[in-house]
Amino acid sequence: MASGGAVRAAPTRYPLAVENCGATITVKAAPRRVVSVGQTQTEILYALGLADRVVGTAVWFGPVAEPYEAANAGVKRLADHSPSFEAVLGEAPDLVTATFAWHIGPHGAVARREQFGDLGVPVYVSPADCVGKDNSAPGDGVRAEPFRMDLVYRNIRELGQLFDVSSRAKTLVVDLKAREDAAVASMAGRLARDLPVVVWFSSRDVKGDAFVAGAKGVPAYLLDKLGARNVITTDEEWPQVGWESIAAADPAVIVLVRMDRRLFPADDVAAKLDFLRTDPVARRLAAVRANRIVVMDVAATRPGLETIAGIRELADNLKALGFAR
Template identity: 30%
Template sequence: MKEYRRVMLMALIIMLAGMAAACGQQEVPASLTVGTAANQSGNAGGSESVIIENSGRTITFEEAPKRAVSLNQHATEIMLALGLEDSMIGTAYLDDQIHPKYQAAYDKVPVLSDQYPSQEVFLGAEPDFAYAGWKSAFSDKALGSTEHLESMGIKSYIQESSNMNGPTMEDVFRDIKNIGSIFRVEERAEKLVADMEAKIEAVHAKVADIETPARVFVYDSGEKEPFTAAQNFMNEMITLAGGSNIFNEINKGWATVTWEEVVNRNPEIIVIVDYGDTTVEQKKEFLQNYAALQDVTAIKEQRFIVLPLSACAEGIRGPETVETLAKHMYPEKFE
């Protein structure tokens, strides 16, 4: 009996010691809130798995992707800004010209398609990861569903800030940090975000004392009825630049409105989005000659801002776009 008790006591001591050691190692949670990343090693750039919550999915990355494909320009430019071109085996779907700062890096990456590649072309590149700006990339007409790709061992990430109403700059930063975690380049992601924050703060400091924000109308397209920015990223950037989007109360990303509504809200600035088959010159000529707009302040004073489509997306160009908008709205603040 004494021997039995002695053995049981020793077993209990060993079990308690093991539990204490295990508790001491649990410094990092297995996962964080939606849209955040957790590295289970507790070390930036560690070799342990990274868990990401993305668009309602929990994704575990046992290692950094080595054969990534980027889809949509703002996703591609985030990858390049993080110095990940050597981890990319393909890219697709530019809106316009790649940012000049990243042209040399972009030239190293094979272009799979002008728009979304077919599933055959995509799979032919033997990717292990797909990163898309828009969820349309994961439709049956494009790459296929994220679930289907996962079944073939291909992880994926959808830019969350591009697929929500009312995205903020903080939402973009979260996406950048998630990509940094997935590829184990957390320090690069933190530096990129810090640089972007500093540029935005420099602009904000110049326009912070504006009492009455300039009224801004974003003209995307449409002659019979205008298609404009509502609660999308353009709204956020206009606000950060010290302006006010005249259709910011509409609870959707882009919206079709009426010219009567535009006239009633009398914008002081018109932002023309440069993309599509209609040129900027054609869009501007239409606006200048449309009879109903002749008494609108922006038309009378010829106050237009032209932005490429890439400048409107939830990516690394945000601070540049904020500065461009602010300089046109309040040139006296930047003299």
């Protein structure tokens, strides 16, 4: 994936201890069997050339990124959503990675980190989901600090250390930073500033409260890079918000997240669109009446390799609606 020249780094010395999400994980050698619970972690492992170490994956929101289709085809998928604790252990992993503490954390849908630790299996959770974030209560967590891409870069570098591929990791980070800088520079000053936007991810019930992007998560990061403004001000990662409250915030644009996942009815963009155009409250929103609705791929809303692509995708959509200077 990296387009620049290779960056050299010192080899890993084992045993290696890494501080991760409030815990210390130790590996005695480069892991040979890893189960990846989360699409973004899986794709990072593939980008680092580690597909042959991945013995199982889970939690998929959409198709694997195109560069990794061939690699992914040979890897066992344990579950589309949350795998069972037993299914993960059944692959005899010497490392488990997770994108979200929601899956492996204090209230893990798969298990708590300690459950794996008791069996001698270290767990690496993405720093993007724990640094500056409180996951102590059930749910998606609350951010005290805004998401930043530096946390993804840290994720890549630390996996590089764990697997003794630090040179590959550093090269990948250099490439991603260059792409991010180019994306931001190309859009600088071209979009109306302070444009109010809401990002609707999904809903348990299409007609119920919506899971929308909080003030400090990945979508808010993308909006900030473009000079736009998230109308949701809570620090929850994906708060449930009623449409009366969304209407009161009066977003100029509604962003709908597109995904292949079908865990909730509103995962389907078509269901979202139908609701917006027929619900007595939603259909009166100025953004709906003027058809200022855009669709963004779910990969851009996750902390991973495709986050940066979301800057350009969102900018192109907003420009198409006439919000360029």
